[in-house]
Amino acid sequence: MTLQATPLRLATSAPDFEAAFKARLHWAADTDAAIEQRVADILADVQQRGDAAVLEYTRRFDGLEADSLAALALDPAELKAAFDALPDAQRNALEAAARRVRSYHEAQKKASGESWSYRDEDGTLLGQKVTPLDRVGIYVPGGKAAYPSSVLMNAIPAHVAGVGEIVMVVPTPRGEKNPLVLAAAHVAGVTRAFTIGGAQAVAALAYGTATVPAVDKITGPGNAYVAAAKRRVFGTVGIDMIAGPSEILVLADGSTPPDWVAMDLFSQAEHDELAQSILLCPDAAYIDAVQREIDRLLPAMPRREIIAASLNGRGALIHTRDMEEACAISNRIAPEHLEVSSREPQRWEPLLKHAGAIFLGAFTSESLGDYCAGPNHVLPTSGTARFSSPLGVYDFQKRSSLIEVSEAGARALGPIAAELAYGEGLQAHARAAELRLEGRP
Amino acid sequence: MTLQATPLRLATSAPDFEAAFKARLHWAADTDAAIEQRVADILADVQQRGDAAVLEYTRRFDGLEADSLAALALDPAELKAAFDALPDAQRNALEAAARRVRSYHEAQKKASGESWSYRDEDGTLLGQKVTPLDRVGIYVPGGKAAYPSSVLMNAIPAHVAGVGEIVMVVPTPRGEKNPLVLAAAHVAGVTRAFTIGGAQAVAALAYGTATVPAVDKITGPGNAYVAAAKRRVFGTVGIDMIAGPSEILVLADGSTPPDWVAMDLFSQAEHDELAQSILLCPDAAYIDAVQREIDRLLPAMPRREIIAASLNGRGALIHTRDMEEACAISNRIAPEHLEVSSREPQRWEPLLKHAGAIFLGAFTSESLGDYCAGPNHVLPTSGTARFSSPLGVYDFQKRSSLIEVSEAGARALGPIAAELAYGEGLQAHARAAELRLEGRP
Numbered sequence: 001m002t003l004q005a006t007p008l009r010l011a012t013s014a015p016d017f018e019a020a021f022k023a024r025l026h027w028a029a030d031t032d033a034a035i036e037q038r039v040a041d042i043l044a045d046v047q048q049r050g051d052a053a054v055l056e057y058t059r060r061f062d063g064l065e066a067d068s069l070a071a072l073a074l075d076p077a078e079l080k081a082a083f084d085a086l087p088d089a090q091r092n093a094l095e096a097a098a099r100r101v102r103s104y105h106e107a108q109k110k111a112s113g114e115s116w117s118y119r120d121e122d123g124t125l126l127g128q129k130v131t132p133l134d135r136v137g138i139y140v141p142g143g144k145a146a147y148p149s150s151v152l153m154n155a156i157p158a159h160v161a162g163v164g165e166i167v168m169v170v171p172t173p174r175g176e177k178n179p180l181v182l183a184a185a186h187v188a189g190v191t192r193a194f195t196i197g198g199a200q201a202v203a204a205l206a207y208g209t210a211t212v213p214a215v216d217k218i219t220g221p222g223n224a225y226v227a228a229a230k231r232r233v234f235g236t237v238g239i240d241m242i243a244g245p246s247e248i249l250v251l252a253d254g255s256t257p258p259d260w261v262a263m264d265l266f267s268q269a270e271h272d273e274l275a276q277s278i279l280l281c282p283d284a285a286y287i288d289a290v291q292r293e294i295d296r297l298l299p300a301m302p303r304r305e306i307i308a309a310s311l312n313g314r315g316a317l318i319h320t321r322d323m324e325e326a327c328a329i330s331n332r333i334a335p336e337h338l339e340v341s342s343r344e345p346q347r348w349e350p351l352l353k354h355a356g357a358i359f360l361g362a363f364t365s366e367s368l369g370d371y372c373a374g375p376n377h378v379l380p381t382s383g384t385a386r387f388s389s390p391l392g393v394y395d396f397q398k399r400s401s402l403i404e405v406s407e408a409g410a411r412a413l414g415p416i417a418a419e420l421a422y423g424e425g426l427q428a429h430a431r432a433a434e435l436r437l438e439g440r441p
Numbered sequence: 442m443t444l445q446a447t448p449l450r451l452a453t454s455a456p457d458f459e460a461a462f463k464a465r466l467h468w469a470a471d472t473d474a475a476i477e478q479r480v481a482d483i484l485a486d487v488q489q490r491g492d493a494a495v496l497e498y499t500r501r502f503d504g505l506e507a508d509s510l511a512a513l514a515l516d517p518a519e520l521k522a523a524f525d526a527l528p529d530a531q532r533n534a535l536e537a538a539a540r541r542v543r544s545y546h547e548a549q550k551k552a553s554g555e556s557w558s559y560r561d562e563d564g565t566l567l568g569q570k571v572t573p574l575d576r577v578g579i580y581v582p583g584g585k586a587a588y589p590s591s592v593l594m595n596a597i598p599a600h601v602a603g604v605g606e607i608v609m610v611v612p613t614p615r616g617e618k619n620p621l622v623l624a625a626a627h628v629a630g631v632t633r634a635f636t637i638g639g640a641q642a643v644a645a646l647a648y649g650t651a652t653v654p655a656v657d658k659i660t661g662p663g664n665a666y667v668a669a670a671k672r673r674v675f676g677t678v679g680i681d682m683i684a685g686p687s688e689i690l691v692l693a694d695g696s697t698p699p700d701w702v703a704m705d706l707f708s709q710a711e712h713d714e715l716a717q718s719i720l721l722c723p724d725a726a727y728i729d730a731v732q733r734e735i736d737r738l739l740p741a742m743p744r745r746e747i748i749a750a751s752l753n754g755r756g757a758l759i760h761t762r763d764m765e766e767a768c769a770i771s772n773r774i775a776p777e778h779l780e781v782s783s784r785e786p787q788r789w790e791p792l793l794k795h796a797g798a799i800f801l802g803a804f805t806s807e808s809l810g811d812y813c814a815g816p817n818h819v820l821p822t823s824g825t826a827r828f829s830s831p832l833g834v835y836d837f838q839k840r841s842s843l844i845e846v847s848e849a850g851a852r853a854l855g856p857i858a859a860e861l862a863y864g865e866g867l868q869a870h871a872r873a874a875e876l877r878l879e880g881r882p
Contacts, residue, residue: 093860111557238828266869360845367870371858375842387679389840399830401816404801417812419534428707429808
């Protein structure tokens with residue numbers, strides 16, 4: 001039987017649209033009680049036994065033997081050697097991508113990550129001091145989903161933020177190292193690396209062991225064990241969002257070559273069977289053309305089985321009444337990746353309120369953004385773009401409020417604070433403000 | 442027996458300092474399995490039965506009867522009436538505090554919360570669009586910890602961010618409303634309010650019911666049930682940090698009147714028995730003087746029992762070798778509130794890396810910041826200032842990356858993206874980039 005990829009065809013004008021649309025969007029992160037319990041046990045064990053526990057789990061889960069955790073450390077020279085040994089084309093591409101990602105995040109830091117302060121009319125200073133985190137951990141998955149681009153996207157913002165130490169962990173099942181991942185770590189400014197993974201690596205980073213230093217925040221994707229471990233150590237350390245399946249939404253006015261759009265839908269679908277690719281378009285004939293391109297292009301794709309499973313199971317081609325309605329539906333979805341494949345992307349952009357990243361115009365394929373346009377490819381999934389943001393320099397900084405009340409300011413503010421403090425029944429708060437009213441004794 | 446408040450006296454030069462210091466700092470948020478289970482049940486019930494479940498729990502836990510959830514809504518007119526009925530002094534203080542908090546957060550938005558973009562040499566546009574959340578929920582505790590200042594500190598940043606709808610929930614046990622809380626909601630720009638609380642209110646905000654609209658993020662403090670509920674709905678909605686006990690650290694050079702410092706330590710200790718007040722000072726005689734002021738001032742404090750329990754159980758007066766060492770210890774603690782009670786606060790400020798808010802100079806009592814200096818009083822506790830920030834306008838905004846690749850840009854970026862995508866085995870990504878190389882067909 002020929003492999004077919006046929007995303008669900010919907011039309012907003014159909015009476016059953018709402019129910020079918022909701023059903024297709026539905027995705028719930030299952031929490032597996034068995035995984036939760038095993039992760040809790042691993043965390044407790046690493047917290048108690050440190051290096052010995054990490055070594056034991058690494059042996060058991062990754063089939064990797066070592067006498068000590070220090071033997072699983074990768075020093076900067078080894079990372080550099082991996083970089084130097086790459087073929088020229090890969091080395092140059094990695095460097096070019098890193099340069100662009102760095103330059104974008106430097107602009108981001110300048111636009112929104114600098115300290116600020118002002119003085120009010122009483123000479124009181126108010127502001128915020130922005131400082132980098134001292135030490136962060138970057139989790140990099142091993143095996144089939146070992147993406148060097150993820151190393152760049154996690155480590156470079158941390159490096160630009162000025163983080164003192166960037167510790168990477170990456171599992172290497174049976175000792176097999178991915179040279180592109182090590183090379184990316186070199187380019188991105190990773191300080192130290194350990195070939196450990198899973199919940200045991202998250203535990204080592206969160207609590208620290210004799211060999212692995214405790215970090216202040218852990219970012220980076222991972223499997224269900226890693227996600228569960230990150231959730232559990234949240235509070236002891238900071239974490240980034242827990243990612244769901246990747247998604248693309250293409251908002252098309254019909255002016256982009258349909259094979260370009262078909263390939264963009266594929267490029268999301270090829271990630272995994274749960275990935276979601278959706279097209280919104282007011283032109284039914286164009287949707288037909290995209291489906292024809294899907295049929296034509298699929299057989300040549302090496303990952304066609306995954307693409308077909310994803311498009312058949314979760315994909316959708318939605319015919320809308322007009323572009324305005326397409327924008328409104330996009331806002332309901334709050335997609336991770338949003339392509340505005342239109343001749344007039346700037347016309348629609350102001351209508352788009354919720355999305356991880358917005359790719360404007362036919363030339364802006366998501367894949368350019370995934371690797372090298374500059375912006376981060378770690379983006380909020382599963383509708384969380386309603387309330388969260390791309391990974392950025394700000395995730396590796398924190399803010400401290402600065403207040404220096406002048407003597408005149410203390411006289412002006414004291415009565416206000418005291419009135420409110422008495423109203424809340426907090427008399428020491430009130431008295432502390434009142435003591436400053438008369439100046440130094 | 443006379444009530445005594447005697448914080449633990451430590452000296453960094455003592456051989457047992459490290460152990461005693463660590464023991465005093467130790468605080469672990471217990472997770473209570475019984476609470477967890479009850480909260481999970483309440484969330485599931487509200488998700489399924491909506492209004493009816495919320496009404497039932499409100500009857501059971503708050504002793505408040507109502508025919509419908511709509512009957513528990515407070516309309517804007519009722520909030521305004523509460524404000525208008527306040528005594529002049531309270532109304533003026535509330536307005537003055539709100540004005541200053543608003544003006545600080547407007548400066549914050551301008552400094553770090555505006556959209557930005559630039560074009561690179563190929564004409565490719567890169568940037569970030571910053572937009573407000575559509576709708577947020579503010580949890581306000583009822584009963585003894587009903588603080589109108591918390592309403593201001595949670596709602597004003599949301600209002601300044603441009604959030605479309607700010608929904609407040611506040612439990613009113615047996616129907617008893619706190620007029621200052623209602624008045625603060627009016628001043629702060631709350632859109633709608635419901636007199637519900639506990640896990641059931643968090644569930645209503647996260648999932649939505651027929652009467653309570655689903656929000657995108659929930660902020661605000663609460664008891665153990667509220668905290669557990671917020672943790673569980675995280676992902677469906679955004680949440681702020683889960684707060685631990687409040688803390689103050691005073692870094693003193695001995696130049697501030699010792700009664701001012703004693704009262705500042707009280708003003709943290711009076712919150713609750715678990716609150717932590719610590720003094721770091723290189724001058725032993727000054728520490729003695731502060732202890733004498735504690736003894737002298739305590740009997741007159743209405744909340745002296747709580748203050749004594751907090752200072753005896755968790756307080757510390759620490760003699761350091763010098764101010765530099767005091768700064769280093771402060772960085773290890775990463776306190777929520779940090780007073781630099783020195784003649785030279787600007788000399789020490791650059792050494793201070795981790796703190797929620799830094800109060801510079803003798804006139805800057807923490808209580809002025811708590812109520813009306815302008816900066817937010819919702820701050821990271823329990824050492825989480827190592828990686829997190831005060832509540833701010835940024836918590837009510839999210840960012841979308843903007844990318845518009847020009848035709849020339851697509852030619853420059855395509856080969857880089859393709860090289861890396863092939864390296865990762867993601868051929869559709871590579872093909873999507875390559876299709877753009879030749880321009881439109």
